[in-house]
Amino acid sequence: NDSYIGTYCNISSDVCTVAQPCENGGTCFPNDTLLDGHYCECLTGYKGYNCENNEQACTESKCWHNGTCVPINATIASMNGLNFKCECIEGYDGTYCELGIDLCENITCENRGICQTVAMQWKCSCLDSAYYYGDLCQFKTNKLKIREILSSSFAFIAIGVISVTCGFVVVMDVLKYVFHIDPVECERDNYRKRREAQRRARRPIKPNQTKIALRFQYVS
Template identity: 50%
Template structure:
């Protein structure tokens, strides 16, 4: 089964090579088959570890070239196994480094073109071949004589002989000698001339030293670059220790810190995590056999202004604070403060102190109140005394004044009425 395949190559026999990225391997599926075989990476016998391959190319010699994306390199196969050919010093942005390459291709001259994804560029690399550098030395010796009259021609050509010797040492020397002799005899009645031409060509070939075969997990031209997954991709998380282990499919194993689990220590199962206690609270583990009243095996030591299982609740410091004179209590900077709404009249921690302006107003109000009360008391007293004199002692001090007022009203009414006019009525009879 494939997992996030990224690249595919079809050879001349219609066989498929698939870059099975998330499974860190190259799958080979033969024509007419439904099941594949891992030829490189997880589940294969190849001596190199891949990390999310995304591209693959097969050359005319049947060698694979693989884009090992998360290891930031291009891997190639040869008769001695797999080796790194581009980006062998780790990821980067220099001319000889790659950063998460995506695909690879060749031109007709054997140059490699790589899409360097994170560096937003296409890199060209010249592929070093096994062709030898061939310096050639040619020596020509000529001896000639000629005649002005030619009557007949005989030509003889002799083929050259070639001998070569070679050794199997790291550097070998091959010598080839080629001789060609042409003889022409010209006869005439008076003169005979002979012309001889000899050409010698010597070719010396010094082959390029073969690439090193790196035992173990090292790669590179001089086997000085490690290819183990721990060094190339650093897969272990949360300060875990990575140990190369070729006995497991991924090629490594992680030694997790206490409280972390998973193949790469990605699962945080600690009791006290970074986000267990909020608002700068300190998490304290409780004995695993003991459980708090809230059902947890940890305790959050909260700062002064917060409370709750995770210090998620803000403490109301104004619960037991009573501000006077309509003041409002507010929590400010981990403390409480009474906000005096009538700040012109009150101040203090509890708004309990009166201002001078309020004292002046209070004094004035008391003066006006005293005068009003005095007037009201005198008025009420006068009314009560008059009623007592009239209804209890039958003394009416204002009786005469009241009668005078009644007579005056009657006089005014009588004056206001019009007097009756005498009317004479005369009757007249008509016949």
């Protein structure tokens, strides 16, 4: 009889007797029409093909920070000592979703921006908000662009003025010391004459002094 096995043909060969697949006190019923040859009738609070999921594991809130409790297979539960697992929302990790994840760990804000965690999302706070904006503070505002253009313009003007002045001085020195031509000699002499005339004009005019004759008489 194929229904029994063993030395004395005293052991039932159905999968329920041999494998005992139903967990958590579930009752196994042989059924050759099913793929695994059986089905399990689970006790209250357990579900799954082999009654492996303990739904009572999540009757109380065990996950922190709005994590979702999910019953797990009894075999896995026996390995880690827990009959549930927590599916954490973004920003948290750990067995109970108790660990906060630093969302700014791999974020680099530009232009002195500071990364902050706001509403479970990272955000770059731009310190110079009048000059920079964007997710990473990477964009320049129109105010900063205009300021940079004006600064560059003034710099070019200053460089041009300095270059012209230096060129003029070099040309004057070449004319004076190489070709012995002093283009400003006449002007310099005229300037000295005008200064001398102005100094003479400012000198006070002394009035004619009255001459007084004194006669001394000796008395003996």
